Amino acid sequence: MTQTQPTMHDVAAKAGVSQMTVSRVMRGTGYISDRVRAKVMTAAAEIGYVHNRLAGGIATYDNPLVAVVVPTLGNRVFTEVLEGISAALDGQGIRPVFGVSDYDPENEARVVLDLLSWRPRGLILSGLEHSDALRQLVAKTGVRSVEVMDTDGDPIQTCVGFSQARAGHDMARHLLDKGYRRIAYIASQNSQDLRAAKRLHAFAETVTQAGAQIIAQRIAAEGSSMALGRRLTAEVMASDAPQAIYYSNDDLAAGGLMHCLANGLRVPQDVALAGFNGLSFLQALPQQITTTLSPRRQIGETAAQLLLSAEPAPDTHVDLGTQLVRGETT
Amino acid sequence: MTQTQPTMHDVAAKAGVSQMTVSRVMRGTGYISDRVRAKVMTAAAEIGYVHNRLAGGIATYDNPLVAVVVPTLGNRVFTEVLEGISAALDGQGIRPVFGVSDYDPENEARVVLDLLSWRPRGLILSGLEHSDALRQLVAKTGVRSVEVMDTDGDPIQTCVGFSQARAGHDMARHLLDKGYRRIAYIASQNSQDLRAAKRLHAFAETVTQAGAQIIAQRIAAEGSSMALGRRLTAEVMASDAPQAIYYSNDDLAAGGLMHCLANGLRVPQDVALAGFNGLSFLQALPQQITTTLSPRRQIGETAAQLLLSAEPAPDTHVDLGTQLVRGETT
DNA sequence: TCTGTATGTGTTTACGTAAACACAAGTCAA
DNA sequence: TTGACTTGTGTTTACGTAAACACATACAGA
Numbered sequence: 001m002t003q004t005q006p007t008m009h010d011v012a013a014k015a016g017v018s019q020m021t022v023s024r025v026m027r028g029t030g031y032i033s034d035r036v037r038a039k040v041m042t043a044a045a046e047i048g049y050v051h052n053r054l055a056g057g058i059a060t061y062d063n064p065l066v067a068v069v070v071p072t073l074g075n076r077v078f079t080e081v082l083e084g085i086s087a088a089l090d091g092q093g094i095r096p097v098f099g100v101s102d103y104d105p106e107n108e109a110r111v112v113l114d115l116l117s118w119r120p121r122g123l124i125l126s127g128l129e130h131s132d133a134l135r136q137l138v139a140k141t142g143v144r145s146v147e148v149m150d151t152d153g154d155p156i157q158t159c160v161g162f163s164q165a166r167a168g169h170d171m172a173r174h175l176l177d178k179g180y181r182r183i184a185y186i187a188s189q190n191s192q193d194l195r196a197a198k199r200l201h202a203f204a205e206t207v208t209q210a211g212a213q214i215i216a217q218r219i220a221a222e223g224s225s226m227a228l229g230r231r232l233t234a235e236v237m238a239s240d241a242p243q244a245i246y247y248s249n250d251d252l253a254a255g256g257l258m259h260c261l262a263n264g265l266r267v268p269q270d271v272a273l274a275g276f277n278g279l280s281f282l283q284a285l286p287q288q289i290t291t292t293l294s295p296r297r298q299i300g301e302t303a304a305q306l307l308l309s310a311e312p313a314p315d316t317h318v319d320l321g322t323q324l325v326r327g328e329t330t
Numbered sequence: 331m332t333q334t335q336p337t338m339h340d341v342a343a344k345a346g347v348s349q350m351t352v353s354r355v356m357r358g359t360g361y362i363s364d365r366v367r368a369k370v371m372t373a374a375a376e377i378g379y380v381h382n383r384l385a386g387g388i389a390t391y392d393n394p395l396v397a398v399v400v401p402t403l404g405n406r407v408f409t410e411v412l413e414g415i416s417a418a419l420d421g422q423g424i425r426p427v428f429g430v431s432d433y434d435p436e437n438e439a440r441v442v443l444d445l446l447s448w449r450p451r452g453l454i455l456s457g458l459e460h461s462d463a464l465r466q467l468v469a470k471t472g473v474r475s476v477e478v479m480d481t482d483g484d485p486i487q488t489c490v491g492f493s494q495a496r497a498g499h500d501m502a503r504h505l506l507d508k509g510y511r512r513i514a515y516i517a518s519q520n521s522q523d524l525r526a527a528k529r530l531h532a533f534a535e536t537v538t539q540a541g542a543q544i545i546a547q548r549i550a551a552e553g554s555s556m557a558l559g560r561r562l563t564a565e566v567m568a569s570d571a572p573q574a575i576y577y578s579n580d581d582l583a584a585g586g587l588m589h590c591l592a593n594g595l596r597v598p599q600d601v602a603l604a605g606f607n608g609l610s611f612l613q614a615l616p617q618q619i620t621t622t623l624s625p626r627r628q629i630g631e632t633a634a635q636l637l638l639s640a641e642p643a644p645d646t647h648v649d650l651g652t653q654l655v656r657g658e659t660t
Numbered sequence: 661t662c663t664g665t666a667t668g669t670g671t672t673t674a675c676g677t678a679a680a681c682a683c684a685a686g687t688c689a690a
Numbered sequence: 691t692t693g694a695c696t697t698g699t700g701t702t703t704a705c706g707t708a709a710a711c712a713c714a715t716a717c718a719g720a
Contacts, residue, residue, distance in 0.1 A: 053447040076409075349670090386707050
């Protein structure tokens, strides 16, 4: 309504105190008598004054903001990481500002540059692979950063996640132990999803070293979904008849199960299925799908805590591990 | 690394121009020769300078930020709205700052107060029901706001969504037309989810006016999931044997379908199922579930655009409508 | 040649807050 | 009664940027 928003001076005038006293009341610092605090609070409420953190930030060099960049909001994995981050920050009165990179390193660098213009306390990135420009930017500006989801490689400073390679290796071992030799791999958006690529690499290595083989590989350009998994499974079953299928994602695996259900294929007798992530919706499916449980929410929480911890602790790798869930589909 | 971060003055000194020229280059305004622009850009890159929007914001009263509050990040519906918002803002160089209310009005008011301290261009809220404190806060500060997902009621200023009541009514009509008379309702977290409550209200009204009845109602306190839907469906089928079940959510409906699949119940002969939202994963299920498609992403996009449009246009209701998807389960 | 306009750059100042410092009044033990 | 400490409040100043204004230079058209 009013053209110029009210300031601490307005509140101070109304409450009959100095601007500095209002500042102290707003931040809850210093010694303030209950009488003055109450006067200031009611004055602020009447005027409709809201603390201005922009001005505060410029005065203190420090503002309660954390920048978060995820590849997409369309994958539940990242929204769960976001949930963890949000929960951890909430307790500390810190807000996340976020950006989406669309799995594109150039885009990511642009988004980070923009986010840094808000002078956040820290930066949370997804994965360990970034453009040189981004790495240099982080180094030059000296922002604290934490990279989430992946620990196979060198973080800029700190990373929290799990070994994608080990997860792939473990699943390969599991399938081999069960006796499957002719194995197919189904993934989505793989060209950009380097974490899935790492899993596949380790998976394939373990499989071939054991004398078994990856007889087919379907990598779709579109985003992950049950529908895609169902379609690709139909294709692979028709052309390659694998004994087992490893999916880059539970969505895809669930789609595969749906294909089997709808076409009278017995799982795992006719084909075994294994997913990745351990999304909770799997529990409601007719058969429990074998998958790898990743601690996504915990990764988000840990990343936020690490970022805000007193001592920077550079070069820290936090591996929260994964858990192989032996379901009924292998 | 350096204790004090570089400023425009540092860049200006390095480039041999004035601070104001650097400012113009950073913002791309005014007349700047290519030679000077290049000098400034390289100087900034070498020093590692990043534009400081906090200082800019305090100088201009205007900063490219939009505050977004959602009830939860655990429901795909809201992350899809977020996707739409993020996409619409991206093109305009504006960032979302967000908060989670956990379906609690008091919490929501607190979060909004905090978000307003960043002096955003506008505020995006979920639903039309808010605490008085929040309404007053928005009124007093004069922030532009848009409420999303619901159009049944009075928005503070503007709302974008669809009529929850009409969605409930339409589904009731559909089930009645198909001849179902004994109908059960299954929901989650309903006490706080007022939009689901509105759908139920209109649904129940239409059902009872037609002489049919809601013979059972299961409303769980926990969050929506397929597993919950499966469990509640088992309960309802055992105790009430309804002809049709209306779920507050596709997750729950899919869980219901899983229960039927796993227990040899024919759908819709033994029981009909209807969900809500039209989530994409339904397409991969063995049977296409009847549901109501809500334009979630479009709601997010429209809300963001409306918020940033030149003229405030108060009291605007934008009803993007819903679409009843006639599946194979009714 | 003169005038007006487009182009390009600099100087001064204000934005709203918080740190640093100053100071006054009250409390309490020696 | 003194001095030290706790409690409570005010004054001055700096933070980094952008608006407003001022001032050049180049060039076209009369």
